[in-house]
Amino acid sequence: MSTEVIRLTAPLSDPDAERLRAGQQVLISGIIYTGRDAAHKKLVELLDRGEELPVDLNGQIIYYVGPAPAKPGRVIGSAGPTTSGRMDAYTPRLLAAGLKAMIGKGARSEEVKEAMKKYKAVYLAAVGGAGALIARSIKKARVVAYPELGAEAVFELVVEDFPAIVVNDVWGGDLYLEGRKKYAILKE
Amino acid sequence: MAGLCQEANFQLGADVLAAFEKGLQEETAPAGKDIFRQLLENARIAREESVPMCQDTGFAVVFVEIGQDVHITGGDLYAAINEGVSKGYREGYLRKSILNHPFERQNTGDNTPAVIHCRLVPGDQLKITVAPKGGGSENMSGLKMLKPAEGVAGVKKFVVEQVSFAGPNPCPPIIVGVGIGGTFEKAALLAKEALLRPVGQKNPRPEIAQLEEELLTEINQLGIGPQGLGGRVTALAVHVEVYAVHMASLPVAVNINCHAARHKSITL
Numbered sequence: 001m002s003t004e005v006i007r008l009t010a011p012l013s014d015p016d017a018e019r020l021r022a023g024q025q026v027l028i029s030g031i032i033y034t035g036r037d038a039a040h041k042k043l044v045e046l047l048d049r050g051e052e053l054p055v056d057l058n059g060q061i062i063y064y065v066g067p068a069p070a071k072p073g074r075v076i077g078s079a080g081p082t083t084s085g086r087m088d089a090y091t092p093r094l095l096a097a098g099l100k101a102m103i104g105k106g107a108r109s110e111e112v113k114e115a116m117k118k119y120k121a122v123y124l125a126a127v128g129g130a131g132a133l134i135a136r137s138i139k140k141a142r143v144v145a146y147p148e149l150g151a152e153a154v155f156e157l158v159v160e161d162f163p164a165i166v167v168n169d170v171w172g173g174d175l176y177l178e179g180r181k182k183y184a185i186l187k188e
Numbered sequence: 189m190a191g192l193c194q195e196a197n198f199q200l201g202a203d204v205l206a207a208f209e210k211g212l213q214e215e216t217a218p219a220g221k222d223i224f225r226q227l228l229e230n231a232r233i234a235r236e237e238s239v240p241m242c243q244d245t246g247f248a249v250v251f252v253e254i255g256q257d258v259h260i261t262g263g264d265l266y267a268a269i270n271e272g273v274s275k276g277y278r279e280g281y282l283r284k285s286i287l288n289h290p291f292e293r294q295n296t297g298d299n300t301p302a303v304i305h306c307r308l309v310p311g312d313q314l315k316i317t318v319a320p321k322g323g324g325s326e327n328m329s330g331l332k333m334l335k336p337a338e339g340v341a342g343v344k345k346f347v348v349e350q351v352s353f354a355g356p357n358p359c360p361p362i363i364v365g366v367g368i369g370g371t372f373e374k375a376a377l378l379a380k381e382a383l384l385r386p387v388g389q390k391n392p393r394p395e396i397a398q399l400e401e402e403l404l405t406e407i408n409q410l411g412i413g414p415q416g417l418g419g420r421v422t423a424l425a426v427h428v429e430v431y432a433v434h435m436a437s438l439p440v441a442v443n444i445n446c447h448a449a450r451h452k453s454i455t456l
Contacts, residue, residue, distance in 0.1 A: 023219075038293075068243040068283040077281055078234075078243040083324045083357050105415065106324070106357035127223060127415060128324065128359035129448045131243040133230040150295055151243075151283050165219070165417065176356050179418020183217055184411030 010159075011059035012100040017122050020166045022173030026124065027161040032061040032103070034155040036082060039146055040090035047093055054145035054154065058098035064105075066151035067141070068131065076141045076157075078131030081105040084123070088112050095119040103164050107176050116168055124164035125175075137162040189272020192318040193248060194280035196452040197240040200231040203386040204449050207424040211361055211414070220419030224361075227414075227447060242448045245282035246320030248273045248302040249380070255311035266304055269316075274298035285323065305377070319384060319451040325362065325444045328354035331376055334438040343368055343440050344403060350442040351407050351423065356416020359446035363387060364407065364426045367441040369433035379443035382427035384451055391428055400426045424449075 008016060010030035020026070033055055035043070046053055064084050068077030084104030091102070092115035100121050105128035108116075116123060126134055140158035147153050167175045205228065212224035234241035250269055254260075277284055277299035284299045330350045334342045347366055354362075367378025390397040403426040413419020424447065433439070 066243060066283065066285075068240050068245060069281045071239065071281045077283070078240045080243050082244070083327065085357060105359065107355055107416070125356075125415065125417070127226050127230075129242045129322075129446050130226050130230040132233040132237070132239050132241055133226060135239075136233075151285070175418070176416050179217070179219070179413060180355070180411040180416070181418075182411065183413055183418045183420060185409040 010061045012061065013059060014120050017100055017120050017170055020122050020169050021171070022166050022169045022175040022178060024166045026164050026166060028061065028164060029160050029162070030158070032063050032157050032159055032162070033144070034065050034067070034157060035062045035087075036064060036066050036152045037086045038149050038152040039154050040087050040094070042146060044090045044093050047097060053097065056098070057094060059100045060098070061101040061103060062094070062099060063103040063126075063157065067135075067155070068151070070141070076135055076138050079135045079138060080131030081126040081128055084108060091115065095121050108168060113168055113172070113174070117170055117172055120170045122166060122170060123168040125167045126162075126164045134162070189269060189316065189318070190276030190279065192316065192452045192454060193273055193276030193282065193320065194238075196318050196320050196450040197245045197280070197282055198238050199235050200241055200448065200450065201386070203388065204424075204447070205231060207387045208447070211421045211424060215414065215419050215421045217413050217417070217419035219417045220414040220421060223414035223417070240282055241450075242322060242446075243283055244285060244322040244324065245277065245299070246322050246450070247286060247326070248277075248299060249319045249321050250302045250304045251317040251319070251381075251384070252304065252306045253309045253315040254306060255313045256308050257312040258314050265306075269302055269304055270300045273302045274300050314456040315453060316456070317384060317451055317453040322446055322448065325358035325446040328358040329379070329441070329443045331372070331439065331441040333372065334440055336436070336438045338438060340399065342438070344399070344406065346440055347403055347426075347442050348406050348410070351444070352410050352412075354444055355412055358444045359448070360412055360416060360422050361414050361424045361447050362422065363445040363447075363449050364403070364423050365443040365445065366403070366426065366428040367443070368428060368430045368439070370431040370439060371434070371437070372439055374431055375439035375441040376443070378429040378431055379441040382429045383443060383445045383449065385427050387449060388425045389427075393430070396428050396430055400428050403428070
């Protein structure tokens with residue numbers, strides 16, 4: 001695994017996504033958006049009706065997170081990734097709409113992996129369960145859609161050096177499969 | 189009650205922290221080692237700043253051991269527990285993750301109701317344990333009614349397959365709770381109770397302690413590793429509980445806990 005850390009500024013361009021490889025560590029700065037299953041369902045319903053999305057997804061990064069409420073004087077509560085597989089049913093539609101990267105934890109479906117190759121998008125993992133640590137890289141947070149969903153609303157986050165690791169690159173690389181294969185002890 | 193909910197979410201137990209230190213030593217994958225360092229740092233921040241270690245502050249699973257000489261007065265015990273959960277989650281800035289109905293899916297706004305398990309025990313004390321349970325690892329749990337002929341080998345196969353299937357999803361390094369025997373619901377409850385044991389404490393029955401050891405070894409040969417990035421430490425511990433069983437049955441339940449193995453108790 002590469003120890004070189006890649007700095008990314010969100011939103012991302014196609015070349016930004018294309019130069020990433022599974023296993024690389026990245027630090028993201030800029031603006032990213034949050035979304036979980038409930039918000040994804042609403043976004044895809046808008047696409048189905050041919051209506052405009054509350055956020056233009058071109059080049060954007062969606063972080064799968066339902067943050068804890070902010071304590072007084074804080075920007076946000078603990079904010080680690082949730083399981084990405086729950087978004088798989090909706091993801092190819094959002095990739096087609098220009099989404100360039102997703103941050104979460106856990107494996108993606110074959111359909112999503114194929115769509116990532118097709119639309120030149122990447123999947124990044126943040127450390128699940130390290131929500132207190134990750135919250136330190138979030139400098140601003142505001143709700144931009146679906147406030148009625150509470151923790152599941154779409155937030156716009158301003159992040160600085162948000163740490164993640166590339167799991168799926170646009171070339172078909174898959175860290176979960178490669179890492180597991182490397183460390184599995186084969187039983188004959 | 190409210191304090192227990194908050195403490196459980198802010199303060200990771202010494203047993204789990206010790207298991208992280210051990211994992212950091214045993215893990216050979218550089219990325220895996222780095223995960224252990226981040227988890228130790230995360231636990232420190234949560235404790236020092238009184239913020240939840242994970243944004244998923246869980247379903248409040250509450251175990252109550254009621255001494256049979258105790259007489260509870262002044263109202264409904266279940267209502268009192270839920271009131272405590274509500275206060276704890278609201279005042280502690282914990283996330284409210286509970287929805288009213290599997291299909292209506294409206295947030296109840298205060299993380300109630302709790303899942304409450306009461307048990308009568310001898311004595312005159314009341315012991316309450318709060319074990320907030322995250323959704324990601326709960327979703328990777330499973331139960332199977334095996335044929336008795338499948339025996340220990342069948343149980344091991346199912347447990348290892350379940351962990352293998354879960355892969356990176358339940359936030360490894362995990363703790364695996366296994367319930368074997370009883371009925372369908374008893375096996376599930378045993379698996380949950382197994383997670384309440386201090387991490388790595390063995391079952392007092394030598395043959396079950398042996399099974400725990402063998403399962404841990406096999407699981408850590410899967411290569412999943414911390415956060416599923418590849419490595420040797422997929423599970424920190426396997427805890428197995430057993431119960432008497434019907435002659436026709438061999439139920440086995442696997443309840444997976446993420447590394448945020450949270451629980452706090454109080455005895456009144």
